[in-house]
Amino acid sequence: MSVFNYFKANNNVQIKGKSAVKCDYKLKEPHGDIEAWTFQDIAFKAELDRHDDPELEKEAFILCAEEPAARARNIAELRDLIYERGECQPPRTDDAFLLRFLRARRSIPARAHRLLVRYCNFRDQNPHLWRDVDWFGLTRLGNLIEGVLFDRPDVGRLIICRLGLWDPDEFSIDDLLRGCLLMLEVGILQPKLQVLGGNVLLDCHGLTLKHIRQFSPAVALQIINIMGFAFPTHQRGVHVINCSRVFETLFHFFKRLAPVDELWKKVHFHGNDLNSLYRLIDPECLPKRYGGQRVEVSLAQWLTKIKKYKNKDFDNDMRSLGYAAD
CATH class of the missing domain: 3.40.525.10 (CRAL-TRIO lipid binding domain)
Incomplete structure (x- = not known):
């Protein structure tokens, strides 16, 4: 979800041309407290959004060669490669985790698998950059x-x-x-x-x-x-x-x-x-x-x-x- 869509969905504010946002709106926190938020605060909150924005489907196709109808199949194929080849032990194998590797490699499971193997090897060789940091x-x-x-x-x-x-x-x-x-x-x-x-x-x-x-x-x-x-x-x-x-x-x-x-x-x-x-x-x-x-x-x-x-x-x-x- 884009910052602009997040803003509209949570505050019922009409935004024209995605450029009329001001920084002095009184917005509601999820817990009901009222405080003055700046537009940057809204952007920070959107940093934690985990939902795929339908508006990005065009960019996902252009930049990642991703087609919604093929997404689940590609994820399943990547997961099968992990288990069949046994070349790495990723920290996770859920759909959301594997999808980021597919998107980074034009939605091609074999290329995504090679990237995942390199990622896991890098983690194994440099645990001090992650572990308990x-x-x-x-x-x-x-x-x-x-x-x-x-x-x-x-x-x-x-x-x-x-x-x-x-x-x-x-x-x-x-x-x-x-x-x-x-x-x-x-x-x-x-x-x-x-x-x-x-x-x-x-x-x-x-x-x-x-x-x-x-x-x-x-x-x-x-x-x-x-x-x-x-x-x-x-x-x-x-x-x-x-x-x-x-x-x-x-x-x-x-x-x-x-x-x-x-x-x-x-x-x-x-x-x-x-x-x-x-x-x-x-x-x-x-x-x-x-x-x-x-x-x-x-x-x-x-x-x-x-x-x-x-x-x-x-x-x-x-x-x-x-x-x-x-």
Whole structure:
């Protein structure tokens, strides 16, 4: 369900052209308390929505080759592959969990199975990124990781990693990876984001050799896996801005050590040229910091709101993935 449909369904407000929403409506909480909500509050609450929006069927067909009539059959075929081949032991095999892998691989069960095997192997090799991690404790990362909740169909969710703000003496590289991974794991609980996918913006402004020394080949491989090689996300693009030649050279060095994958074609280096970025991402979808029109949301703010609005289903989802939950 889109934010706009959620707004109309829960508050009986007529919205014209999906652009007339104001931030001073008095809305009812599910428990009957009255408080002033901003539009952003509504967007945060929609982050926990688990229902497939019929309005997304067209995008699901275009982006994921998904046909409603074939969905159950594809899920069953993927589940059969898991049991027949025995190559992985996923944390879950329910329909909702398997569907995200199908959507990330054009609804082809064999491709979805290969992705699931890589995902499970990555989890087995890096349990410290999930197991017993206090997900709410990652608010300490502040605005090192940000998101834009605009989710336009041609861009999807925009996730921003501001590498230059990272202090390696305060936060380990593992903490940074945990934060990125958490934003992705929670994000793909939403059917909308399973379909639309997203773009990653790596802002290297302020990046120094002290930061670069943290990127070993092993860490680089972890990043590649999280970006989509071993994660069920529809990765639409990775955009690197404000980067030096040193960082770009390092990237190409690690690329030679990594598996061959279509993902590499989606990595774009823009240097300090924002016009180059605009050719691939409309400024309407970018934060004002980058010449856009949107308001970014920090990881800390996002997790605080998720904690406020979460329910038992969310807690169960997090536990099934290995996270510590209330």
